[in-house]
Amino acid sequence: MKNTIRQVFHSGKFIVGFFIFMVLLLIVIVYPLIVRGAPLAIIAQGTFFPPGIYVNTYDSINALTTYTLMLDNAAAKRIANKLSNDDRLAMKEWLVADGIPATQIDTSDIVSLLDLWQKNYDPNKSVPGMTNAKRNYYVRVNTSLQGILSIEGYIIATQNATTGALEQTGTVNQSDYVNISQVANVRVLPLGTDNFGRDVLTELVKAAGVSLEIGLVAGTIATLIGLALGLLGGYIGGYVDDIIMFITNMFTVIPTFVLLILISFSIGQDKRGAVTIAVVIGFTSWVWTARAVRSQVVSLRNRDHVNLSKLSGHSIVHIIVADILPYIASYVVMAFILQISSGILSEAGLSILGLGPRTTDVPTLGLMMNWAMIYQAEILGKWWAYFPVLVTIALITFSMNLMNTGLDQVFNPALRD
Amino acid sequence: MKGYRKYFLSKLAWFLVTFVFAVILNFILPRLMPGDPVAAIVGKLAQGMSNTSGLAKMYQQYTDLFGINKPMLVQFFLYVKNAAHGNFGFSFSQYPRTVANIIASSIWWTVCLQFPAIIVGWLIGNTLGALAAYLKKGFDNVLIPVSIFLSNFPAFGMAVVLLVVFGVGLKWFPTSGGYGFDLIPNVSWKFMWSVIVHYQLPFWSIVLIAIGGQAIGMRSMSIYELNADYVKYSRFLGIPDRKIVGYVFRNAMLPQVTGLALSIGTMVGGALVAEIIFSYPGLGTTLLNSIMGQDYPLISAATLIITVMVLSANFLIEIVYGFIDPRIKAAQAD
Numbered sequence: 001m002k003n004t005i006r007q008v009f010h011s012g013k014f015i016v017g018f019f020i021f022m023v024l025l026l027i028v029i030v031y032p033l034i035v036r037g038a039p040l041a042i043i044a045q046g047t048f049f050p051p052g053i054y055v056n057t058y059d060s061i062n063a064l065t066t067y068t069l070m071l072d073n074a075a076a077k078r079i080a081n082k083l084s085n086d087d088r089l090a091m092k093e094w095l096v097a098d099g100i101p102a103t104q105i106d107t108s109d110i111v112s113l114l115d116l117w118q119k120n121y122d123p124n125k126s127v128p129g130m131t132n133a134k135r136n137y138y139v140r141v142n143t144s145l146q147g148i149l150s151i152e153g154y155i156i157a158t159q160n161a162t163t164g165a166l167e168q169t170g171t172v173n174q175s176d177y178v179n180i181s182q183v184a185n186v187r188v189l190p191l192g193t194d195n196f197g198r199d200v201l202t203e204l205v206k207a208a209g210v211s212l213e214i215g216l217v218a219g220t221i222a223t224l225i226g227l228a229l230g231l232l233g234g235y236i237g238g239y240v241d242d243i244i245m246f247i248t249n250m251f252t253v254i255p256t257f258v259l260l261i262l263i264s265f266s267i268g269q270d271k272r273g274a275v276t277i278a279v280v281i282g283f284t285s286w287v288w289t290a291r292a293v294r295s296q297v298v299s300l301r302n303r304d305h306v307n308l309s310k311l312s313g314h315s316i317v318h319i320i321v322a323d324i325l326p327y328i329a330s331y332v333v334m335a336f337i338l339q340i341s342s343g344i345l346s347e348a349g350l351s352i353l354g355l356g357p358r359t360t361d362v363p364t365l366g367l368m369m370n371w372a373m374i375y376q377a378e379i380l381g382k383w384w385a386y387f388p389v390l391v392t393i394a395l396i397t398f399s400m401n402l403m404n405t406g407l408d409q410v411f412n413p414a415l416r417d
Numbered sequence: 418m419k420g421y422r423k424y425f426l427s428k429l430a431w432f433l434v435t436f437v438f439a440v441i442l443n444f445i446l447p448r449l450m451p452g453d454p455v456a457a458i459v460g461k462l463a464q465g466m467s468n469t470s471g472l473a474k475m476y477q478q479y480t481d482l483f484g485i486n487k488p489m490l491v492q493f494f495l496y497v498k499n500a501a502h503g504n505f506g507f508s509f510s511q512y513p514r515t516v517a518n519i520i521a522s523s524i525w526w527t528v529c530l531q532f533p534a535i536i537v538g539w540l541i542g543n544t545l546g547a548l549a550a551y552l553k554k555g556f557d558n559v560l561i562p563v564s565i566f567l568s569n570f571p572a573f574g575m576a577v578v579l580l581v582v583f584g585v586g587l588k589w590f591p592t593s594g595g596y597g598f599d600l601i602p603n604v605s606w607k608f609m610w611s612v613i614v615h616y617q618l619p620f621w622s623i624v625l626i627a628i629g630g631q632a633i634g635m636r637s638m639s640i641y642e643l644n645a646d647y648v649k650y651s652r653f654l655g656i657p658d659r660k661i662v663g664y665v666f667r668n669a670m671l672p673q674v675t676g677l678a679l680s681i682g683t684m685v686g687g688a689l690v691a692e693i694i695f696s697y698p699g700l701g702t703t704l705l706n707s708i709m710g711q712d713y714p715l716i717s718a719a720t721l722i723i724t725v726m727v728l729s730a731n732f733l734i735e736i737v738y739g740f741i742d743p744r745i746k747a748a749q750a751d
Binding site: 253257258263341386398401 | 431434435438439442443446447561565566568569570571573574577578580581585592593679682683685686687689690693694704705708709713716720723724727728731
């Protein structure tokens, strides 16, 4: 046993798969300890906030100390943030259409460009051939330019409770900075928020955990059923074997996916918990394990050591446990690993069809994918809503299959290089 | 001819048995749920429909269709009779279209998309797998991890990746539908071209997924065959390598054909979900819509049709296998 494990850990593929899987498992376990908060809590008003660090504006203004930093490029950055290169080219286009020679316009010199713009731009003037949308765009650009070159700061004012008049309480200068560690509320959203305004990363970690659980439950059930039927059919033979093989062959050709759809739909949305789905997947995916175990047991049934055991009067249970199981154990472990990964994929497929676990208590990888697809995250370019989910699914199944291939090469020497 | 006939008859019998069993499952599974389907349907009628005259008509229709008060066995034969006539009733979510009408308009999209894709994926996968086994080293080291990755990547994931890269990012292909939204299906070059363009992304996402699994299987089979005694013997006899390789791959191919027959159900399941990502007007999208609309008759009919498709494909592959497996030919000589 010890030797086998040592041998397994010599296989490069197995180690890589095992490592990826352990890292994922560690994240799933450790992350909730660090970042507390319900994975399905809606924290954002609005959909699909991009990934980044969110700093509370109110708290920034009220920060204990403000620092003054004299940075040369601060003004340039501020302008660039408001006025992109495309905007400048568009401004030049308007000015040229207005009759100013193109040579006089330098888009890299903001001051002279703005000067020209302010002198010449007239929102009411119609330029021939310009669409209405484009005209509105120029109005928008013009508004955003208001005060872009000013060097004064903003005045902070609060409303007097009795008179209702605004009273100045402070100023914010352009060179004022706060240290982010002194701002009371800073929220890091490494993967932004989803369509419901929930933190994608927290949700994803929880979903990965739930999906692994689903895979584990489904895999265990499928392996147990498959093992039991395979052992029974293979060892006892005769009518029992015929019946078991008949059922197994039947379920091999009838698409599992259809069975899953029918059963999940029949259970009904409110009764479908994550575990229920896992059990359903488990009960529909034992076929391959049963077939494989049976064929292995048939070849083992008449080996000498089994016959010897029979002659010694050992019970069937003893023979199966002591003389047959050890020979197929490696195979069963490999099948179990594959069952887990295919269980996770089945759940994802079902959820995309809208037949996954009910959406109110826990997220799963499939449900996250389903939500992203319903809200068209892929078309809108909100990659953070679906891409991390896909990567997680791919990493889980990939690591499982690497482990499986590694084990296969250890136990099946013909496949070694 | 005796060997062939026996083989075909046994396969045909098996096809019929599984077929009957599938129909029974399709009938019985929804009826195992708490409350019978008609009660559920009537319940859902009340919430989903706004058309009152349609409501009354549909209630009558389902009372007749299911024979509610009759015993289970009678209900089953009624179900079989209706199914055989293609009478699945009206759709809830797309009233007044009939279920048969909806299925008929989506089934060909699915058939024309999935079966060519699976066959092409199978062919490419087997070629690559055989090459990996034969060339070993460099090629093998690249192909195998890539294949493992591909074969375990869900079909819908591949669909999303292709959609985002080639549809949204590069804008080479349209992102959804089976043809341009501004076109009406007709026989014209413009429409054909639109269909072909819309076909590409769903097609390749299914092909890429199929390649992975097949390449791994073929590689293992080929390595196994390459180490077989007959190969060593042929080498001693001095038979040229090229000829031996031909034999080896023919032998390695046979289990792959059986493998295709066995895995076609899983593949179709995955591909149905891939269809959804592209809103391809096939059965996958129909299924999604019917689930969203709690459209029980449509779900029941769609799952039945998918099962029949998979069973028929399976049967066809078995028949083809009968022609190419020399052992069946040998049985004929006895």
